[in-house]
Amino acid sequence: MxxxxxxxxxxxxxxxxxxxxxxxxxxxxxHDGKTEVPDWPFEGPFGKFDKASVQRGFQVYTEVCASCHSMKLMSFRNLGENGGPFDSDDDELTEALVKEFAAQYEIDEVDDIGDVVSRPRRASDPFPSPYPNDAAAAAGNGGAIPPDLSVMAKARHGGATYIYRLMTGYxxxxxxxxxxxxxxxxxxxxxxxxxxxxxxxxxxxxxxxxxxxxxxxxxxxxxxxxxxPQLADGRVSYMDGTEATNEQMSADVAQFIAWASEPKMENRKSLGFAVMIYLFFLALLVYFSYKAIWRNVDH
Ligand code: HEC
Known part of the structure; x- marks a missing residue:
């Protein structure tokens, strides 16, 4: 009742x-069942990022979004990590690329005698932020503060799909x-x-x-x-020759932000798989030990 x-x-x-x-x-x-959203390669238990797309998305971020949005949780060295835009099989090459890229940006430091001096950024330095503080960011954007994009794919419902829809939805x-x-x-x-x-x-x-x-x-x-709206067709010229349509740039930048939001995803998934295999064999072992131990006991 x-x-x-x-x-x-x-x-x-x-x-x-x-x-x-x-x-x-x-x-x-x-998802409206009528218009398509990208089929993200990083979804599912064996998902991996599409490195070419992450690289293109990184180009879109640096050439377009970085003039308003910070990525405070990112350091240059993260770019060389698994699935990242500068990741390669050759560790020395990756390191050199990261170093060269970081050195394009400067950072202010206070030296021994108290003067502020600029030096080129190193791999361990964070990404530069476009504005010194929130007040300056708001003043530059009609009162709205462009949110930090470091973990944006985790911060909004729908993650990369939301970012894609937002950028293509105008x-x-x-x-x-x-x-x-x-x-x-x-x-x-x-x-x-x-x-x-x-x-x-x-x-x-x-x-x-x-x-x-x-x-x-x-x-x-x-x-x-x-x-x-930020990503009109042809807004960037892709280095790999891919045509820079609004949809392509939006999908790429969304995938880059998804990677940045969880740079260790590929490690996590492969570890998860190894753990599953381990547990499977452990279960077999336990089962047969149980059978062997109780074999001669009536029950
Ligand atoms: C000219 C400055 C500017 C540029 C360039 C820019 N944005 Fe924004 N963005 C903003 C502002 C301002 C907001 C906050 C809007 C609001 O709250 O009304 C925002 C908000 C966002 C949001 C959050 C929306 C939400 O749900 O709160 C995302 C995601 C975003 N931008 C992605 C991007 C991406 C990706 C790029 C690069 C392709 C980009 N933006 C380029 C100014 C900019």
């Missing part, structure tokens, strides 16, 4: 709260006339006015009600983000 009562209460509650949740809006689901330039986006599909008809300095993105959590002129029951998903 108690179970039935609990069930009924649950159903009644769900019936009342579901429409409220819908009305409050929210970000567009990452409406096309041609759909925006005088800061107004015109919606006209099967479901959503109306106009959405973009506040100045903010950009509509269906995957960014928020609420567009106040700026929506159309049927309130069919308002668009998402919200307004303070980051302008």
């Amino acid at each position: 108690k179970v039935i009562k609990a069930l009924v209460t649950g159903l009644v509650l769900a019936a009342f709260t579901a429409p409220a949740a819908l009305a409050a809006g929210g970000a567009k689901p990452l 409406p096309d330039d041609t759909e925006i006339i005088d800061d107004t986006i015109h919606f006209n599909d099967d479901h959503t008809h109306g106009e959405l006015h973009q506040p100045s300095g903010l950009y509509y993105n269906p995957y960014f959590a928020g609420d567009v009600t106040a700026n929506w002129h159309g049927d309130p029951r069919h308002k668009p998903y998402g919200g307004f983000i303070a980051m302008a």
Whole structure:
């Protein structure tokens, strides 16, 4: 009886709260069954990063994102670790590449007599940050602080897929006339006015009600983000000749951030597999020992 009562209460509650949740809006689901998201090679128990993609994503990060976003948890030496952009079979080569890359950036240090001097960064130094502090970051971005990207793939639901959707989700330039986006599909008809300095993105959590002129029951998903679209086709020239479409750059930078968020993933997975094999043989051994020990005992 108690179970039935609990069930009924649950159903009644769900019936009342579901429409409220819908009305409050929210970000567009990452998987809609219509448009494709990349098939990430690093997912699953044997997943590995696609190194070429991580390398391209690193290029996108340094050439585009690094002008606003820090990656404070990354040191240059991490770039040579397993699955990283400078990882290779030749340890000396990896070390030389990391060293040369780090030396392009400078860091300030206080010397013996108290003067501030700059020196080239070393492999053990952290990545440079674009802004000295949060106040400067906010001042440079209309009041919004570009979040640190070191562990962004862990910090947001959906990880790399979210980053991919966010970067590819902005409406096309041609759909925006005088800061107004015109919606006209099967479901959503109306106009959405973009506040100045903010950009509509269906995957960014928020609420567009106040700026929506159309049927309130069919308002668009998402919200307004303070980051302008960053990855127009051809934004970078890939060193490996891959065509730099918006989707390609977004997938690559998402994979790079996924690697940076868990640089030891490949080690963890191969260790996990070794442990499974070990446990399997241990279980066999225990089973046959048990059989052998009790063989002559009646039971
Ligand atoms: C011109 C500065 C600028 C550049 C360049 C830039 N961003 Fe941003 N980004 C921002 C700002 C500002 C925010 C915070 C937006 C907000 O909270 O409304 C942001 C937020 C984000 C977020 C977090 C969104 C969330 O869910 O909170 C991600 C992820 C992101 N950027 C990824 C990138 C990537 C990847 C690149 C490079 C391809 C990049 N950004 C380049 C300014 C920038």
